[in-house]
Amino acid sequence: MKNPEEIFELLKSKFAEDVLELKPAQPLDAMIVVNPLKIKEISNYLCSEESLSFDTLMCLSGVDDANGEKVKDGNGIETINGGTLSIYYHLDSIKLRHKITIKISVPRDNPETYSVESIWKCADWHEREAYDLFGIKFLDHPDLRRILLPDDWDGFPLRKDYQVPEFYLGMKVPY
Amino acid sequence: MGLLDKEFSESNIVIATAEDIFNWARLSSLWQLSFGLACCAIEMMATSASHYDFDRFGVIPRPSPRQADIIIISGTVTLKMATRIKRIYEQMPDPKYIISMGSCSNCGGPYWEHGYHVLKGIDRVIPVDVYVPGCPPRPEALLEGLLKLQDKIRNESLVKKTA
Ligand code: SF4
Numbered sequence: 491m492k493n494p495e496e497i498f499e500l501l502k503s504k505f506a507e508d509v510l511e512l513k514p515a516q517p518l519d520a521m522i523v524v525n526p527l528k529i530k531e532i533s534n535y536l537c538s539e540e541s542l543s544f545d546t547l548m549c550l551s552g553v554d555d556a557n558g559e560k561v562k563d564g565n566g567i568e569t570i571n572g573g574t575l576s577i578y579y580h581l582d583s584i585k586l587r588h589k590i591t592i593k594i595s596v597p598r599d600n601p602e603t604y605s606v607e608s609i610w611k612c613a614d615w616h617e618r619e620a621y622d623l624f625g626i627k628f629l630d631h632p633d634l635r636r637i638l639l640p641d642d643w644d645g646f647p648l649r650k651d652y653q654v655p656e657f658y659l660g661m662k663v664p665y
Numbered sequence: 666m667g668l669l670d671k672e673f674s675e676s677n678i679v680i681a682t683a684e685d686i687f688n689w690a691r692l693s694s695l696w697q698l699s700f701g702l703a704c705c706a707i708e709m710m711a712t713s714a715s716h717y718d719f720d721r722f723g724v725i726p727r728p729s730p731r732q733a734d735i736i737i738i739s740g741t742v743t744l745k746m747a748t749r750i751k752r753i754y755e756q757m758p759d760p761k762y763i764i765s766m767g768s769c770s771n772c773g774g775p776y777w778e779h780g781y782h783v784l785k786g787i788d789r790v791i792p793v794d795v796y797v798p799g800c801p802p803r804p805e806a807l808l809e810g811l812l813k814l815q816d817k818i819r820n821e822s823l824v825k826k827t828a
Contacts, residue, residue, distance in 0.1 A: 640745045647781045654781045658744045665777045665785045
Protein backbone atom coordinates (compact mmCIF):
# COMPACT_ATOMS: atom_id res chain seq x y z
CA MET A 491 0.00 0.00 0.00
CA LYS A 492 1.34 3.43 -0.97
CA ASN A 493 0.12 6.89 -0.10
CA PRO A 494 -0.31 9.55 -2.82
CA GLU A 495 3.02 11.24 -1.99
CA GLU A 496 4.93 8.01 -2.53
CA ILE A 497 3.11 7.35 -5.79
CA PHE A 498 3.89 10.89 -6.92
CA GLU A 499 7.59 10.48 -6.06
CA LEU A 500 7.76 7.21 -7.98
CA LEU A 501 6.16 8.77 -11.04
CA LYS A 502 8.30 11.88 -10.76
CA SER A 503 11.51 9.87 -10.66
CA LYS A 504 10.46 7.92 -13.72
CA PHE A 505 8.80 10.58 -15.91
CA ALA A 506 10.36 13.80 -14.56
CA GLU A 507 8.76 16.87 -16.17
CA ASP A 508 5.80 14.95 -17.63
CA VAL A 509 4.39 14.61 -14.11
CA LEU A 510 3.23 18.10 -13.34
CA GLU A 511 1.72 18.40 -9.92
CA LEU A 512 0.32 16.63 -6.86
CA LYS A 513 -2.88 18.10 -5.50
CA PRO A 514 -3.43 17.33 -1.81
CA ALA A 515 -6.12 14.99 -0.58
CA GLN A 516 -8.24 17.84 0.82
CA PRO A 517 -10.97 18.62 -0.06
CA LEU A 518 -11.00 16.07 -2.90
CA ASP A 519 -9.09 12.87 -3.41
CA ALA A 520 -5.35 13.22 -3.94
CA MET A 521 -4.76 13.91 -7.59
CA ILE A 522 -1.72 13.82 -9.84
CA VAL A 523 -1.73 16.05 -12.89
CA VAL A 524 0.27 14.71 -15.82
CA ASN A 525 1.12 15.57 -19.42
CA PRO A 526 -1.79 14.46 -21.65
CA LEU A 527 0.46 13.22 -24.43
CA LYS A 528 2.31 10.89 -22.05
CA ILE A 529 -0.78 9.36 -20.48
CA LYS A 530 -0.32 6.03 -22.18
CA GLU A 531 3.26 5.51 -20.97
CA ILE A 532 2.36 6.68 -17.48
CA SER A 533 -0.69 4.43 -17.34
CA ASN A 534 1.33 1.52 -18.54
CA TYR A 535 3.83 2.11 -15.76
CA LEU A 536 1.09 2.52 -13.13
CA CYS A 537 -0.43 -0.76 -14.21
CA SER A 538 2.64 -2.91 -14.69
CA GLU A 539 5.04 -1.62 -12.01
CA GLU A 540 5.09 -4.22 -9.24
CA SER A 541 4.95 -1.75 -6.35
CA LEU A 542 1.99 0.18 -7.84
CA SER A 543 -0.12 -2.49 -9.58
CA PHE A 544 -3.05 -0.30 -10.51
CA ASP A 545 -5.02 -3.15 -12.00
CA THR A 546 -8.41 -1.41 -12.13
CA LEU A 547 -9.64 1.71 -13.87
CA MET A 548 -12.69 2.46 -11.74
CA CYS A 549 -13.89 5.39 -13.76
CA LEU A 550 -12.83 7.71 -16.54
CA SER A 551 -14.65 11.04 -16.69
CA GLY A 552 -14.53 14.08 -18.90
CA VAL A 553 -14.99 17.55 -17.44
CA ASP A 554 -15.47 20.90 -19.14
CA ASP A 555 -13.36 23.32 -17.11
CA ALA A 556 -15.04 26.29 -18.85
CA ASN A 557 -11.93 28.36 -18.12
CA GLY A 558 -11.64 29.90 -21.57
CA GLU A 559 -12.75 33.30 -22.76
CA LYS A 560 -16.55 33.57 -22.80
CA VAL A 561 -17.89 35.47 -25.81
CA LYS A 562 -21.52 36.48 -26.26
CA ASP A 563 -22.78 37.07 -29.77
CA GLY A 564 -25.68 39.35 -30.78
CA ASN A 565 -28.37 36.81 -29.85
CA GLY A 566 -27.00 36.28 -26.35
CA ILE A 567 -25.53 32.90 -27.29
CA GLU A 568 -22.37 32.29 -25.32
CA THR A 569 -19.41 30.41 -26.69
CA ILE A 570 -16.18 29.60 -24.92
CA ASN A 571 -12.89 30.11 -26.71
CA GLY A 572 -9.69 28.50 -25.53
CA GLY A 573 -9.24 26.97 -22.11
CA THR A 574 -9.20 23.26 -21.40
CA LEU A 575 -11.22 20.09 -21.11
CA SER A 576 -10.04 17.63 -18.47
CA ILE A 577 -10.10 13.89 -18.06
CA TYR A 578 -9.93 12.18 -14.69
CA TYR A 579 -8.79 8.61 -14.26
CA HIS A 580 -9.77 7.00 -10.97
CA LEU A 581 -7.41 4.12 -10.42
CA ASP A 582 -7.53 1.40 -7.85
CA SER A 583 -5.24 -1.47 -6.99
CA ILE A 584 -7.14 -4.48 -5.78
CA LYS A 585 -3.86 -6.22 -5.07
CA LEU A 586 -2.22 -3.49 -2.97
CA ARG A 587 -5.39 -1.74 -1.84
CA HIS A 588 -4.44 1.81 -2.67
CA LYS A 589 -5.92 4.30 -5.08
CA ILE A 590 -5.10 7.51 -6.89
CA THR A 591 -6.67 9.98 -9.28
CA ILE A 592 -4.83 11.04 -12.43
CA LYS A 593 -5.85 14.20 -14.21
CA ILE A 594 -4.95 15.48 -17.66
CA SER A 595 -6.06 18.70 -19.34
CA VAL A 596 -6.28 19.03 -23.09
CA PRO A 597 -6.86 22.24 -25.07
CA ARG A 598 -10.49 22.85 -25.91
CA ASP A 599 -9.74 23.76 -29.53
CA ASN A 600 -7.97 20.49 -30.19
CA PRO A 601 -8.86 18.01 -27.46
CA GLU A 602 -6.64 15.06 -28.26
CA THR A 603 -4.98 12.51 -26.08
CA TYR A 604 -4.01 8.85 -26.24
CA SER A 605 -6.32 5.96 -25.43
CA VAL A 606 -5.54 3.73 -22.45
CA GLU A 607 -7.80 1.01 -23.82
CA SER A 608 -4.85 -1.32 -24.40
CA ILE A 609 -3.97 -1.11 -20.69
CA TRP A 610 -7.39 -1.24 -19.03
CA LYS A 611 -9.98 -2.81 -21.36
CA CYS A 612 -12.86 -1.08 -19.63
CA ALA A 613 -11.57 2.27 -20.86
CA ASP A 614 -13.04 1.40 -24.25
CA TRP A 615 -16.61 2.47 -23.50
CA HIS A 616 -15.59 5.16 -21.02
CA GLU A 617 -13.54 6.85 -23.69
CA ARG A 618 -16.33 6.54 -26.18
CA GLU A 619 -18.59 8.25 -23.69
CA ALA A 620 -16.13 11.09 -23.14
CA TYR A 621 -15.89 11.43 -26.89
CA ASP A 622 -19.66 11.36 -27.25
CA LEU A 623 -20.40 14.06 -24.69
CA PHE A 624 -17.26 16.24 -24.71
CA GLY A 625 -15.70 15.59 -28.10
CA ILE A 626 -12.38 14.48 -26.65
CA LYS A 627 -10.51 12.43 -29.23
CA PHE A 628 -8.63 9.39 -28.02
CA LEU A 629 -5.92 8.53 -30.51
CA ASP A 630 -5.28 4.79 -31.01
CA HIS A 631 -8.76 3.94 -29.76
CA PRO A 632 -9.96 0.86 -31.71
CA ASP A 633 -13.54 2.02 -32.22
CA LEU A 634 -14.15 5.67 -31.39
CA ARG A 635 -17.84 6.13 -32.18
CA ARG A 636 -20.63 7.78 -30.25
CA ILE A 637 -21.96 5.45 -27.59
CA LEU A 638 -25.10 7.05 -26.14
CA LEU A 639 -26.32 9.64 -28.61
CA PRO A 640 -27.43 8.75 -32.13
CA ASP A 641 -24.65 8.59 -34.70
CA ASP A 642 -25.99 11.59 -36.59
CA TRP A 643 -26.06 13.89 -33.55
CA ASP A 644 -24.46 17.31 -33.87
CA GLY A 645 -22.17 18.70 -31.20
CA PHE A 646 -21.09 17.59 -27.74
CA PRO A 647 -23.86 18.20 -25.18
CA LEU A 648 -21.92 18.29 -21.90
CA ARG A 649 -19.76 21.18 -23.02
CA LYS A 650 -20.84 24.28 -21.13
CA ASP A 651 -21.47 26.28 -24.30
CA TYR A 652 -23.57 23.60 -26.01
CA GLN A 653 -26.64 24.89 -27.78
CA VAL A 654 -29.68 22.59 -27.80
CA PRO A 655 -30.79 22.07 -31.41
CA GLU A 656 -34.22 23.33 -32.47
CA PHE A 657 -35.13 20.08 -34.24
CA TYR A 658 -33.82 16.53 -34.42
CA LEU A 659 -35.13 14.42 -37.33
CA GLY A 660 -38.20 16.62 -37.53
CA MET A 661 -38.95 16.36 -33.80
CA LYS A 662 -39.00 19.64 -31.92
CA VAL A 663 -36.47 19.49 -29.09
CA PRO A 664 -37.07 22.51 -26.76
CA TYR A 665 -40.10 22.41 -24.47
CA MET B 666 -72.30 -4.21 -21.24
CA GLY B 667 -75.83 -4.11 -22.58
CA LEU B 668 -75.57 -7.83 -23.30
CA LEU B 669 -77.06 -9.56 -20.32
CA ASP B 670 -80.13 -7.41 -20.01
CA LYS B 671 -81.19 -8.34 -23.53
CA GLU B 672 -80.86 -12.06 -22.97
CA PHE B 673 -83.84 -14.35 -23.83
CA SER B 674 -84.72 -16.14 -20.65
CA GLU B 675 -84.78 -19.84 -21.77
CA SER B 676 -82.25 -19.94 -24.59
CA ASN B 677 -78.59 -19.33 -25.18
CA ILE B 678 -79.15 -16.50 -27.61
CA VAL B 679 -77.81 -13.11 -26.80
CA ILE B 680 -78.81 -10.11 -28.82
CA ALA B 681 -76.61 -7.09 -29.11
CA THR B 682 -75.48 -4.65 -31.72
CA ALA B 683 -72.31 -5.49 -33.60
CA GLU B 684 -70.81 -2.30 -32.29
CA ASP B 685 -71.39 -3.29 -28.69
CA ILE B 686 -69.94 -6.74 -29.25
CA PHE B 687 -66.83 -5.40 -30.96
CA ASN B 688 -66.30 -2.74 -28.35
CA TRP B 689 -66.88 -5.15 -25.51
CA ALA B 690 -64.45 -7.66 -26.97
CA ARG B 691 -61.86 -5.00 -27.61
CA LEU B 692 -61.96 -3.34 -24.25
CA SER B 693 -61.95 -6.66 -22.37
CA SER B 694 -58.74 -7.99 -23.81
CA LEU B 695 -56.35 -5.17 -24.35
CA TRP B 696 -53.09 -6.94 -24.97
CA GLN B 697 -50.24 -4.73 -23.99
CA LEU B 698 -46.90 -4.57 -25.72
CA SER B 699 -44.29 -5.59 -23.16
CA PHE B 700 -42.28 -2.47 -23.36
CA GLY B 701 -40.95 -0.22 -20.63
CA LEU B 702 -38.66 2.78 -20.67
CA ALA B 703 -37.53 4.20 -17.35
CA CYS B 704 -38.53 4.43 -13.68
CA CYS B 705 -42.23 4.47 -14.65
CA ALA B 706 -41.80 1.01 -16.14
CA ILE B 707 -41.10 -0.33 -12.65
CA GLU B 708 -44.47 0.95 -11.56
CA MET B 709 -46.06 -0.53 -14.66
CA MET B 710 -44.54 -3.89 -13.79
CA ALA B 711 -45.92 -3.56 -10.27
CA THR B 712 -49.32 -2.99 -11.83
CA SER B 713 -48.94 -6.19 -13.82
CA ALA B 714 -47.88 -8.19 -10.79
CA SER B 715 -50.27 -10.03 -8.51
CA HIS B 716 -50.96 -7.23 -6.05
CA TYR B 717 -52.62 -4.95 -8.59
CA ASP B 718 -53.17 -7.61 -11.24
CA PHE B 719 -53.55 -5.93 -14.61
CA ASP B 720 -54.63 -9.31 -15.90
CA ARG B 721 -58.10 -9.01 -14.37
CA PHE B 722 -58.81 -6.27 -16.94
CA GLY B 723 -57.58 -8.51 -19.73
CA VAL B 724 -54.22 -6.81 -20.05
CA ILE B 725 -51.50 -9.34 -20.81
CA PRO B 726 -48.05 -8.37 -22.00
CA ARG B 727 -47.25 -9.49 -25.54
CA PRO B 728 -43.67 -9.52 -26.78
CA SER B 729 -44.49 -8.61 -30.37
CA PRO B 730 -46.04 -5.35 -31.56
CA ARG B 731 -47.94 -7.34 -34.17
CA GLN B 732 -49.99 -9.03 -31.44
CA ALA B 733 -50.48 -5.97 -29.28
CA ASP B 734 -53.49 -3.67 -29.00
CA ILE B 735 -52.12 -1.13 -26.60
CA ILE B 736 -48.75 0.38 -25.88
CA ILE B 737 -48.05 2.05 -22.56
CA ILE B 738 -45.31 4.63 -22.97
CA SER B 739 -43.93 4.23 -19.48
CA GLY B 740 -41.06 6.60 -18.93
CA THR B 741 -38.56 9.00 -20.40
CA VAL B 742 -38.62 9.07 -24.19
CA THR B 743 -35.22 10.04 -25.51
CA LEU B 744 -35.00 11.37 -29.03
CA LYS B 745 -33.11 8.25 -30.02
CA MET B 746 -35.89 6.07 -28.57
CA ALA B 747 -38.65 8.20 -30.12
CA THR B 748 -37.67 7.07 -33.61
CA ARG B 749 -37.89 3.46 -32.45
CA ILE B 750 -41.23 3.99 -30.71
CA LYS B 751 -42.64 5.43 -33.90
CA ARG B 752 -41.58 2.33 -35.78
CA ILE B 753 -43.05 0.00 -33.11
CA TYR B 754 -46.28 1.96 -33.23
CA GLU B 755 -46.44 1.61 -36.98
CA GLN B 756 -45.94 -2.15 -36.66
CA MET B 757 -48.98 -2.54 -34.41
CA PRO B 758 -52.19 -3.57 -36.17
CA ASP B 759 -55.27 -1.38 -35.95
CA PRO B 760 -57.16 -0.74 -33.73
CA LYS B 761 -54.36 0.41 -31.45
CA TYR B 762 -54.34 2.53 -28.36
CA ILE B 763 -51.73 4.47 -26.47
CA ILE B 764 -51.48 5.32 -22.80
CA SER B 765 -48.88 7.92 -21.97
CA MET B 766 -47.72 7.13 -18.45
CA GLY B 767 -45.91 9.65 -16.28
CA SER B 768 -44.73 13.22 -16.63
CA CYS B 769 -41.80 12.30 -18.84
CA SER B 770 -43.86 10.89 -21.63
CA ASN B 771 -46.62 13.47 -21.12
CA CYS B 772 -44.41 16.53 -21.40
CA GLY B 773 -40.74 15.80 -20.71
CA GLY B 774 -41.10 15.68 -16.93
CA PRO B 775 -37.99 16.62 -14.95
CA TYR B 776 -36.07 16.95 -18.23
CA TRP B 777 -38.33 19.62 -19.67
CA GLU B 778 -35.71 22.38 -19.52
CA HIS B 779 -32.22 20.89 -19.64
CA GLY B 780 -32.92 17.57 -21.30
CA TYR B 781 -31.27 18.08 -24.68
CA HIS B 782 -31.89 14.41 -25.41
CA VAL B 783 -35.49 14.03 -24.22
CA LEU B 784 -38.62 14.30 -26.32
CA LYS B 785 -40.95 16.75 -24.56
CA GLY B 786 -44.08 14.67 -24.82
CA ILE B 787 -44.68 11.50 -26.79
CA ASP B 788 -47.67 13.18 -28.46
CA ARG B 789 -45.17 15.01 -30.64
CA VAL B 790 -44.56 11.69 -32.36
CA ILE B 791 -47.62 9.45 -31.98
CA PRO B 792 -51.26 10.16 -30.99
CA VAL B 793 -52.14 9.54 -27.34
CA ASP B 794 -55.48 8.28 -26.01
CA VAL B 795 -55.02 8.65 -22.27
CA TYR B 796 -52.50 10.65 -20.26
CA VAL B 797 -51.69 9.43 -16.76
CA PRO B 798 -50.02 12.15 -14.69
CA GLY B 799 -47.50 11.49 -11.94
CA CYS B 800 -43.80 10.94 -11.42
CA PRO B 801 -44.22 8.03 -11.28
CA PRO B 802 -47.98 7.47 -11.27
CA ARG B 803 -49.08 4.96 -8.66
CA PRO B 804 -50.41 1.64 -9.98
CA GLU B 805 -53.90 2.80 -9.02
CA ALA B 806 -53.45 5.79 -11.32
CA LEU B 807 -52.41 3.56 -14.20
CA LEU B 808 -55.43 1.34 -13.55
CA GLU B 809 -57.60 4.44 -13.62
CA GLY B 810 -56.00 5.38 -16.94
CA LEU B 811 -56.84 1.94 -18.29
CA LEU B 812 -60.45 2.25 -17.11
CA LYS B 813 -60.66 5.62 -18.87
CA LEU B 814 -59.39 3.99 -22.03
CA GLN B 815 -62.00 1.25 -21.68
CA ASP B 816 -64.68 3.93 -21.36
CA LYS B 817 -63.41 5.50 -24.50
CA ILE B 818 -63.49 2.22 -26.41
CA ARG B 819 -66.96 1.44 -25.10
CA ASN B 820 -68.30 4.48 -26.90
CA GLU B 821 -66.50 3.88 -30.14
CA SER B 822 -68.53 3.56 -33.28
CA LEU B 823 -67.90 1.58 -36.43
CA VAL B 824 -69.40 4.29 -38.62
CA LYS B 825 -68.82 7.52 -36.76
CA LYS B 826 -65.30 8.72 -36.32
CA THR B 827 -64.43 9.07 -32.67
CA ALA B 828 -61.75 11.38 -31.43
S1 SF4 C 1 -42.19 10.54 -15.01
FE1 SF4 C 1 -40.82 10.39 -13.23
S2 SF4 C 1 -40.92 8.23 -12.63
FE2 SF4 C 1 -41.70 8.37 -14.73
S3 SF4 C 1 -39.97 7.98 -16.06
FE3 SF4 C 1 -40.11 10.19 -15.79
S4 SF4 C 1 -38.74 10.63 -14.06
FE4 SF4 C 1 -39.17 8.43 -14.03
